[in-house]
Amino acid sequence: MRPLALLAGMGIAVAQAGNFLIVSFKGEEVPVALLKEIRPAGVILYPSNLRRDSQGVVARLRALDPNLLLLVDQEGGPFTSYREGVVRFPSAMALSASGDEGLVQRVGWALGCQVRRLGADVNLAPVLDVNTNPNNPIIGLRSFGADPERVARMGLAFARGVLRSGAKPVGKHFPGHGDTGVDSHLDLPRVDKPKEALEGVELLPFRRYVAAGMPALMTAHILFPALDPKYPATLSARILTGLLRKEMGFSGSILTDDLAMGAIRRHFGAGEAAVLAVKAGADLLLLEPDEGVIRQVHARMAKALGKEIPFARAEEARKRAQALKAGQGECPFTPKEEEALALEAARRGVVHRFGPLPIPGQGTLVLGLRISDRYGAEPTLADLAPQHLPGSRGLNLSEDPTPAEMQKALTEARKAERLVVSTYRWLGGGSKEGQRALVKELLALGKPLYLVALGNPDDLRFLPGRPAGYLATHGYRAVQVRAVLEALAGVYTPTGQWVYGGEP
Numbered sequence: 001m002r003p004l005a006l007l008a009g010m011g012i013a014v015a016q017a018g019n020f021l022i023v024s025f026k027g028e029e030v031p032v033a034l035l036k037e038i039r040p041a042g043v044i045l046y047p048s049n050l051r052r053d054s055q056g057v058v059a060r061l062r063a064l065d066p067n068l069l070l071l072v073d074q075e076g077g078p079f080t081s082y083r084e085g086v087v088r089f090p091s092a093m094a095l096s097a098s099g100d101e102g103l104v105q106r107v108g109w110a111l112g113c114q115v116r117r118l119g120a121d122v123n124l125a126p127v128l129d130v131n132t133n134p135n136n137p138i139i140g141l142r143s144f145g146a147d148p149e150r151v152a153r154m155g156l157a158f159a160r161g162v163l164r165s166g167a168k169p170v171g172k173h174f175p176g177h178g179d180t181g182v183d184s185h186l187d188l189p190r191v192d193k194p195k196e197a198l199e200g201v202e203l204l205p206f207r208r209y210v211a212a213g214m215p216a217l218m219t220a221h222i223l224f225p226a227l228d229p230k231y232p233a234t235l236s237a238r239i240l241t242g243l244l245r246k247e248m249g250f251s252g253s254i255l256t257d258d259l260a261m262g263a264i265r266r267h268f269g270a271g272e273a274a275v276l277a278v279k280a281g282a283d284l285l286l287l288e289p290d291e292g293v294i295r296q297v298h299a300r301m302a303k304a305l306g307k308e309i310p311f312a313r314a315e316e317a318r319k320r321a322q323a324l325k326a327g328q329g330e331c332p333f334t335p336k337e338e339e340a341l342a343l344e345a346a347r348r349g350v351v352h353r354f355g356p357l358p359i360p361g362q363g364t365l366v367l368g369l370r371i372s373d374r375y376g377a378e379p380t381l382a383d384l385a386p387q388h389l390p391g392s393r394g395l396n397l398s399e400d401p402t403p404a405e406m407q408k409a410l411t412e413a414r415k416a417e418r419l420v421v422s423t424y425r426w427l428g429g430g431s432k433e434g435q436r437a438l439v440k441e442l443l444a445l446g447k448p449l450y451l452v453a454l455g456n457p458d459d460l461r462f463l464p465g466r467p468a469g470y471l472a473t474h475g476y477r478a479v480q481v482r483a484v485l486e487a488l489a490g491v492y493t494p495t496g497q498w499v500y501g502g503e504p
Contacts, residue, residue: 013305015039016314017298019321020278022071022255024289028053030060034291035068038298041321042069044286045120047081047376054082058119069321070120071170074111075127077141077475078375078426086114087338088376092127092158093457094349094474096144097496101157107345108161108169110338113331115167121326124218126158128171128205129178134502137183137428140456141474146178146501152205159214166329171209172218173257174244175233176202181428184221184263188232195226207248216253216324217244219282221263231280232263235273240281253283253320259297260288271300278309283320339479346473346483351457351496355450355469358490361391363417366485367409367442368396369424369435371454371476378478381422381452381485388485392420399424401434410441418448420488423463424476426455431462440464452484457500472496 018039025031026048035043049057050072061068073081077091089111095104108126115123130151131143144154155171162169175198180189191202206217219234227243228236234256244250256277259270268276274285274297287294305311333341366389368382382394395412397405413419419442425431442449443465450469453459457472471487471494473480487494 012311013302016305016311017301019314019318020274020283020285020301021294021298022069022284022286023294024287025049026289028057030057030064031291032064034294035064038294039065040068041284041318042071044071044124045081046289047083050082050118051084054084054118062119067322069122069324071122071124072115072118072120073124074115075125075142076107076111077477079142080376082114082118083376087335087342088378088477088479089342090346090349090477090480091141091475092144092154093141093499094480094496095158095345096150096154096499097351097474098345098348099497100348101153103345103348104154104157105161106341108158109164110161110333110341112162112165112167112169112329113333116165116326116329116331120167122168122170122216122324123162124170124172125162126155126169126171127173128152128155128209129173129176130201130205131178132201132501133179133181134456134458134500135181135428136178137181138185139177139180140426140428143178145499147499148201148204150499152208155205156208156212159209159212164329165331166326168215168324168326170216170218170255171206171214173220174206174217175220175224175227175239176206177220177222178202180222183428184257184261186262188221188223188263188267190223190225192225198224198226210244210248210250214252216255217250218255218257221257221261231276234264234282235268235276235280237280245281253324254281255284256282256286258286258288260290260293271296274301275304275308278313278317283317342479343483346477346479347486347492347494349474349480349496350483350487350494351472351474351498352487352494353460353470353472355467357469357487357493359418359450359469359488361389361489364389364392365412365416365419366392366394367419367421367438368394369399369422369454370396371399371424378476379481381420381454381481384478384481384485385420388482389420389489397438398434400432401438406434406438406441409438410445413442413445413447416447418450419445420450420452422452422454423459424454425459431459436463443467450488454480457498458502
């Protein structure tokens, strides 16, 4: 039989293993039994949790454990988890294109207030990745741009705004996800740069963020051989303890990105990765909504406590989690003020690269794309054209137009005097074949054609020929679609700056 002291130790380990865990679940039914069993430090809320009864979900979680830390991705742009019934703000890149740190801070403040109204504590933003790779498959519009100094300034402004609301910001993804060609959700990216190069680009925004005393950072599942040739940042003591804690002096919370992402799961397994991450210096471990994985990680952490991991680390993790609970803040925004702020940000994020403005609405055909609702459904350019480009006609196509849709579009285009067509991509790679084929056919008509890039702003490099005009919005949220139509109509003069990198 096992000694009583050992059994008591095992009981403590099981009880304290949850101190490290930030768990998630699918849908709006709170997994009461699971949460009571593992007693996690917190829960990260995803869009599926917040569709119909978001306030009710939060209330049920709070009733279960008032100390539970609640986290949400409220970056603005595509990564906005709390979408229903709230104003949807433009992306970080759109904010950065304004060149106005005050505006960025106000938007960060408003997004923090959305987090607080939901009843959550933590906004998993800002993104501090410097998007130097234009084919980045997961960052793109989520970044404040390709210039590290601008990313540092705008990222800090956003974080300070979040803090004004009482919510806590989390800078991500340390030490930088901007120069990757692989999505860490799928596999393990590798960034082969010497440390000097990393210092001048990837690390610069994080150093500024740490120096400003910000409360939390999220790790990247990326291998940086110059920093650690063996382990990705999330599992690296050299990076999390040596670089971040000791060299940079960071004393806040270190959260991992989701340990079930392909970069970790395919190479290490979530359970073993959890132990490695905590030993490396991580405090809180994010886990996907899979009860099997959550229980596996919890059991592995309980087994490690008191052996591979000192019990003191569990108490340290608990204290760091509680330090991320929302504090006193102020949230003075009315819904109309939020709407006005979102529209201001959208307008100031529109980049006009070339072509005479304004254009007449009368005689203009606007072709819109029905973009996937994966990141939240929005009205198209064609939907809003009659309202914001008066006199124009709209026609919708699918995101990757079919030959039949193209024929219909060409038939309508032949009747028009000028054309406006939207393109869309933001997850790396080239534009969709149907979009390229459509633009080619429209250009062949010889009519004035204005292109509106609703995602990454560099679609021009994928398209066959030069249109009469080109504008970029850095996102397809309704306020951004409205803003670009207003720019075409001459309601205002777009002044957005090119922040994407490469040749504008």
